[in-house]
Amino acid sequence: VFPGVRQAQWLTKTKLVEGLPPAVQGIMDNPALGLQELEERAKHMVSHARLWDTAEAAPRRERYCPMLFENLIHICRLMSGKYPSLSKRMLARNCRIAATWERESILLQVRGLSGILMNSMSPIPPVASKEEILATKEHVLETFYPIAPTIDLQEVNVYKELNDTGHMCPLGFRDGYPYSHLHTLFFLESANVRTDRFRPEQLRAKMLMFAFGNALAKAKALHGNDPKVLEQPIVVQSIGTDGQLFQFMVFQLNTTDLVSNDGVKNLVWIDSDQNLYERAQCVPEIKKGVVTKPAGISGFQPDTFKKFLALYLHGTV
Amino acid sequence: MAALGARRLLRPGRRWFSDTVPSAPSPPASPLYPPVVASITAKSKAAKSRRLQRFNQRVHEAATVEEKLRLYGKLQRPKYMVYPQTFALNADRWYRSFTKTVLVPGMPPRAAAAKPPVATAGATSETGRAPEPRAEAPGHAEAAGEAEVAANAEAPGAAKTPEPSAGVAPCPDIGELRSLACDALLQESFYQNKKRPFLYRDQDHTPGPFLTQLVSTLAASLSRHNPLLAASSLDLNPEVNYYWHHGNEVVVHGHRKGRVDPVRFQIDDNPHLQIRVPKQLPEVVPLESDLGDVPVIDHKPSKLPLFKKQYENKVFIGTKVADPCCYGHTQFHLLPDRLKRERFIKERLEDQIEVVYRSNGIASLFAWTAAQAMYQGFWNEADVTRPFVSQAVVTDGKYFAFFCYQLNTLALNAETIKNNPRKNICWGTDSKPLYDVVEDGNVKGFNDEVLLHLVHFLLNRPKEL
Numbered sequence: 001v002f003p004g005v006r007q008a009q010w011l012t013k014t015k016l017v018e019g020l021p022p023a024v025q026g027i028m029d030n031p032a033l034g035l036q037e038l039e040e041r042a043k044h045m046v047s048h049a050r051l052w053d054t055a056e057a058a059p060r061r062e063r064y065c066p067m068l069f070e071n072l073i074h075i076c077r078l079m080s081g082k083y084p085s086l087s088k089r090m091l092a093r094n095c096r097i098a099a100t101w102e103r104e105s106i107l108l109q110v111r112g113l114s115g116i117l118m119n120s121m122s123p124i125p126p127v128a129s130k131e132e133i134l135a136t137k138e139h140v141l142e143t144f145y146p147i148a149p150t151i152d153l154q155e156v157n158v159y160k161e162l163n164d165t166g167h168m169c170p171l172g173f174r175d176g177y178p179y180s181h182l183h184t185l186f187f188l189e190s191a192n193v194r195t196d197r198f199r200p201e202q203l204r205a206k207m208l209m210f211a212f213g214n215a216l217a218k219a220k221a222l223h224g225n226d227p228k229v230l231e232q233p234i235v236v237q238s239i240g241t242d243g244q245l246f247q248f249m250v251f252q253l254n255t256t257d258l259v260s261n262d263g264v265k266n267l268v269w270i271d272s273d274q275n276l277y278e279r280a281q282c283v284p285e286i287k288k289g290v291v292t293k294p295a296g297i298s299g300f301q302p303d304t305f306k307k308f309l310a311l312y313l314h315g316t317v
Numbered sequence: 318m319a320a321l322g323a324r325r326l327l328r329p330g331r332r333w334f335s336d337t338v339p340s341a342p343s344p345p346a347s348p349l350y351p352p353v354v355a356s357i358t359a360k361s362k363a364a365k366s367r368r369l370q371r372f373n374q375r376v377h378e379a380a381t382v383e384e385k386l387r388l389y390g391k392l393q394r395p396k397y398m399v400y401p402q403t404f405a406l407n408a409d410r411w412y413r414s415f416t417k418t419v420l421v422p423g424m425p426p427r428a429a430a431a432k433p434p435v436a437t438a439g440a441t442s443e444t445g446r447a448p449e450p451r452a453e454a455p456g457h458a459e460a461a462g463e464a465e466v467a468a469n470a471e472a473p474g475a476a477k478t479p480e481p482s483a484g485v486a487p488c489p490d491i492g493e494l495r496s497l498a499c500d501a502l503l504q505e506s507f508y509q510n511k512k513r514p515f516l517y518r519d520q521d522h523t524p525g526p527f528l529t530q531l532v533s534t535l536a537a538s539l540s541r542h543n544p545l546l547a548a549s550s551l552d553l554n555p556e557v558n559y560y561w562h563h564g565n566e567v568v569v570h571g572h573r574k575g576r577v578d579p580v581r582f583q584i585d586d587n588p589h590l591q592i593r594v595p596k597q598l599p600e601v602v603p604l605e606s607d608l609g610d611v612p613v614i615d616h617k618p619s620k621l622p623l624f625k626k627q628y629e630n631k632v633f634i635g636t637k638v639a640d641p642c643c644y645g646h647t648q649f650h651l652l653p654d655r656l657k658r659e660r661f662i663k664e665r666l667e668d669q670i671e672v673v674y675r676s677n678g679i680a681s682l683f684a685w686t687a688a689q690a691m692y693q694g695f696w697n698e699a700d701v702t703r704p705f706v707s708q709a710v711v712t713d714g715k716y717f718a719f720f721c722y723q724l725n726t727l728a729l730n731a732e733t734i735k736n737n738p739r740k741n742i743c744w745g746t747d748s749k750p751l752y753d754v755v756e757d758g759n760v761k762g763f764n765d766e767v768l769l770h771l772v773h774f775l776l777n778r779p780k781e782l
Contacts, residue, residue, distance in 0.1 A: 041548075044641065048550065052637040055556060067553070074551045077533060081541030087493075087534065090500060092509055093526065176758055177508040178500060 005270070008205040011103055012212040013258050014251070014266040015139045020307065021127040021250055021269045027310040027317055028303075035306055038075060042305040045071035047297050050243075050280035058282040065190035065243035069116075072305070076312040085316045088121040090179045101216055101258050110213040116186040117214075119179035124235040124315035126252060128267050133233065133254050136265040182214050183315060187240035197242055200273055207238040207249050208268060215253035227257035229264050237311050246274040246304050248311060274304040373698050382638045382694055389696055390560050390630030396581030397623040401680035402656060402673070405621050406666070409675040410612045415563055415582060416683040417729055418722075418741040419609035420675065424770075425601040425721050425744045427777075489542050489772060491765065494535060498751075498768055499760045501530035506755050517654045524714025525589065525651055529553065532590050532649055536775060545594050545778040550642040552591040555635035557648075559584050559684035561697070562730035566617065579730050580618065583630065584684040588709075590649040591635050592775075593642040598706040599779050601723050601742075608742055634688040643692050645685050645707040647774055650677055652713040671718075671747055674711045678720030679743050682709050686724035686741075697728045700737070708774050716748035717767050719774060746770075 009016055028035075049068035053059045059067070073091070080086035093116050100109045173180070187207055189197040198206060215236045223230065230253065238249040248271040255264045278299025285293040355363035357371070372388075379385040399415065413420060505527040514522035533551065540546040562579035602608070619625070634645065652673065661670050686705040695701045705724040710717055726739035753762025 048640060052640045055631055055633045070553055077537035078540045078547050080537045081547060087538045090504055173508045
């Protein structure tokens with residue numbers, strides 16, 4: 001699926017807001033977290049993933065992208081020393097997720113290995129207030145006339161709609177799973193070859209589609225299959241990276257009524273193209289006897305790590 | 318003619334001039350001749366030892382640790398590849414003889430301050446907690462030979478509740494940790510939808526992810542009790558390599574036939590999970606302790622079977638030298654499918670099951686601690702001045718065996734081992750199951766003892782912290 005974010009917005013009936021929601025900003029600005037000391041550790045983790053991890057000269061992206069993610073998650077998890085409720089989270093890898101919905105008489109389905117999930121026992125509280133949700137009624141989704149909105153989507157004959165109860169569990173987990181609320185989805189673009197990786201725009205669209213699919217599956221599991229406006233909106237976060245560039249997204253599902261084009265819309269906050277560091281040199285670059293680029297990590301941006309941590313802590317802090 | 322005349326003038330004993338009788342020659346300020354040493358390039362034993370001395374001098378004088386490691390492993394020759402996870406019979410005896418290790422069954426005695434007691438749910442009887450390592454006053458830790466099963470270690474005066482250091486919570490709650498462990502197990506084996514396991518890859522399907530989840534969640538929740546964990550670094554699937562010489566052999570065939578060569582070994586290990594810390598774990602027993610005997614095996618290593626190959630001599634702990642977390646804390650090893658218990662039982666080799674765990678523990682931990690020591694600049698000519706301690710847990714998903722290794726000496730090659738009384742020590746337990754069976758979303762027969770052992774391992778830290 002290669003749609004841009006605008007197309008994904010139309011397909012999921014979503015309104016886009018630039019930047020992260022104020023709740024997450026509030027966590028970032030909270031001085032009690034002690035984010036300053038963590039910056040040093042985060043820099044070490046980046047150096048470890050990009051420079052020190054392997055006995056060869058430099059690790060490849062297939063190795064350093066997951067390693068960087070694991071290191072950052074390790075730092076975030078160690079915060080459960082301060083906030084014990086953080087231990088009510090569980091990471092799940094290699095999950096299979098599927099969701100189906102109808103959009104103006106077109107049946108859409110999103111499926112696949114959606115990367116790494118983080119589930120928690122308690123859901124994230126809604127990020128947007130009731131007024132903002134109602135205000136989305138006036139928002140008009142941009143259409144792409146004359147291009148059909150389903151351009152570049154694969155048309156497939158699906159014989160089993162996976163939302164039905166039965167053997168297939170759309171959420172990827174059986175009933176009774178204690179960590180039943182999806183908290184965050186992580187997407188790692190770790191292919192070595194650049195053409196195998198998603199470009200940032202496509203990655204954001206993929207994140208949006210999967211976040212929507214998961215939220216929709218959860219909504220149908222909680223409230224049934226009837227399309228309606230949700231009393232308790234479901235919030236799902238999503239972080240995508242290729243080892244250097246980070247995309248942050250918070251998605252709030254307000255309605256499962258997706259057939260019509262008006263009414264309450266869903267909301268998504270996207271913070272895109274955040275660099276964690278400028279450059280990681282394993283061997284210093286020397287031109288004509290002068291060191292032009294010294295070895296090490298240069299241009300480390302602590303704000304990106306703060307956003308990562310804030311999204312991790314969102315919901316418990 | 319001039320030459321004859323010159324010779325007559327110079328005839329000894331004849332004095333042509335009445336100069337003063339020369340006094341006894343004054344002792345020369347510096348030697349007149351350079352020292353008489355063996356040649357560098359000759360084909361003789363003296364020349365060979367002189368070349369070796371020059372090489373050792375070069376390594377001693379290396380400016381950085383990377384340079385030292387580069388020189389140490391510069392010469393490539395065929396070497397035995399030692400695999401920590403091996404099916405060879407009685408491999409742990411062979412590995413102990415290669416690494417000069419003493420195996421002590423049970424767990425080591427620990428000093429009082431390093432281990433807060435864990436609050437168990439329900440009644441806690443002192444004898445009920447006997448199998449775990451017990452708190453002991455530091456004075457008693459000196460007594461060697463007390464490394465037997467920790468039932469000995471119920472020493473009087475043991476501090477049952479040491480004062481927690483500032484900022485560290487006193488007791489982790491075993492009920493909470495048990496629920497974390499059960500949740501991880503259930504998620505991986507029951508709740509999550511997974512495809513069927515690939516052929517002979519059962520370990521990657523369930524026990525692998527379970528171990529990762531268990532360790533990461535336990536380490537995170539125990540980090541408030543152990544500040545060393547809060548500064549730790551968790552590696553997934555790292556690489557650990559070590560290269561060393563031990564003993565002498567005669568080259569059998571080839572153009573170097575007949576020469577006496579050191580026996581070279583290389584361990585290339587891939588633990589499942591590794592925790593590295595910036596501060597070293599404290600020593601368990603003093604550097605010069607003697608807790609047992611090292612087995613001596615008269616056969617060549619190739620009889621084990623071990624095979625030779627020539628490739629890069631790597632020494633690596635999991636990261637490069639520049640990393641500040643350069644000391645090891647705990648490693649976790651997952652046994653592969655080919656070393657399953659059922660296979661050994663089917664071939665009527667039940668006694669070899671424990672051998673697999675032990676050989677994995679000894680070889681992996683020796684490689685890790687020795688590589689850590691080399692990262693600090695020690696090598697077999699410059700032996701360690703403080704012991705290096707690391708821990709390991711070897712598991713196949715259900716059965717867990719715990720090992721603690723103290724490296725006392727790196728000097729294992731033929732010249733340096735002659736006057737070296739020190740031995741490396743490895744404490745190890747037998748494998749015990751963590752649970753009996755997982756059925757219908759319930760874990761049956763959960764064994765708290767194994768979990769407590771794991772928790773004690775993760776809580777291990779230097780005395781100052």
